[in-house]
Amino acid sequence: MxxxxxxxxxxxxxxxxxxxxxxxxxxxxxxxxxxxxxxxRLLDKQRSILAIAGLGDPNLSGREVKELFASRVSAKVVDLESGEYSTEFNPAIFDPLKAARDPKLSDALPGNEDIALIKRRERYTTVYMVEQDGKLESLILPVRGYGLWSTLHGFMAVKADLNTVVGFGFYQHAETPGLGGEVDNPNWKALWPGKTLFDDAGKPIIQIVKGGVDPASPSADHQVDALAGATLTSNGVDRLLQFWLGEQGFGPYLAKLRNQGV
Incomplete structure (x- = not known):
């Protein structure tokens, strides 16, 4: 025993x-x-920004990505409520997603305003500018919103006219492969460049269209085909763009840039 x-x-x-x-x-x-x-993670984000802005080769090494990013892209922190740049935070290390979880740096969204289903919106976020010889070539805006199974995190790149799409894509999501996961399909992403985001009054008019865009329609320049078999993911993409391009998102910031003639 x-x-x-x-x-x-x-x-x-x-x-x-x-x-x-x-x-x-x-x-x-x-x-x-x-x-x-x-x-x-930082390297992946920089690689994604460069790709969406149409810069560089997907096969660039980590060192090449860092060098290209440093030479062509600059970052600034924006106060989303005022549309002004903020010097309170260092854009190189500021984390908008972490800020969105901090009640001191974010706001809870009422259900009728939370069309992107993100629950809280940070008061400050980081935008990226692609410049050449001191002139703005494109502006890159971070966007996110809920699809079918996950929050999609991505970037929208627009030309210096602040209306024409350069590129659009997501760097993180958990949508169903072959369905909602088709947001990663190069063929779908190729539909976005050249599309217009706003009407003459600055209101978002970009739209995801189920059944395909009619090329003969006068609305075709601001419409993109929905993802086949992925209605809820397509709706999520549509909602997140309406949110981030509107008054709750980058609307005040973009309005100030237009007024400044940028």
Whole structure:
């Protein structure tokens, strides 16, 4: 009886020791890898911005992405309520998604205003400008909203006229492959360049159209085909664009830029 107890005790002790050592190892690995993970996420975002802006090659190395981004793209933090640039935060490290979770830096959205289904909207966010010889070539706006299964995170790039689409795409989502996941399809993304976002009054008119766009329609220049078999994801994309291009999103900022003749 005594030997059985000792054997059981040793087994439990060994199991506990192995668990403790494993936990320490896993925790240490997580801590040591965190800077690498942060760096990789930043690199992925920069690569996505360059691609949506029509810059660079998808096969650029990490070093080439960093160099191209640093030479062509600049970032600024925008106060979404006033439309003014803010110097309160460093755009290189400011995290709008983290700000959206902070009650001091964000606002809860009433149901009738939360058409993108994001629950909270940050008061400040980061925009990106592609410049050449000191002149604005395109403006890149971060957008997000809920599709069928996930929040889609992406960027909309517009020309210096603040109306014509350069590119549009998502860098993070969990939509169904082959259905809502077709937001990643190059053929669908190729439908966006050249489309117009606003009417003459600055109101968003871009629209996702189920059944396909009629090329002969006078509305064709601001319509894009819906994703086949993915109605809810298509509706989510439509809603998130209406939100972020409207008064709750970048509307005040874009209005100021137009008034300044940018």
């Amino acid at each position: 005594s030997s059985k107890k000792e054997s059981t005790g040793r087994t439990l002790f060994v199991a506990l020791a192995v668990s403790l050592v494993s936990s320490v190892f896993v925790a240490g690995a997580a801590v040591s890898l965190k800077p690498v993970q942060i760096e990789n």
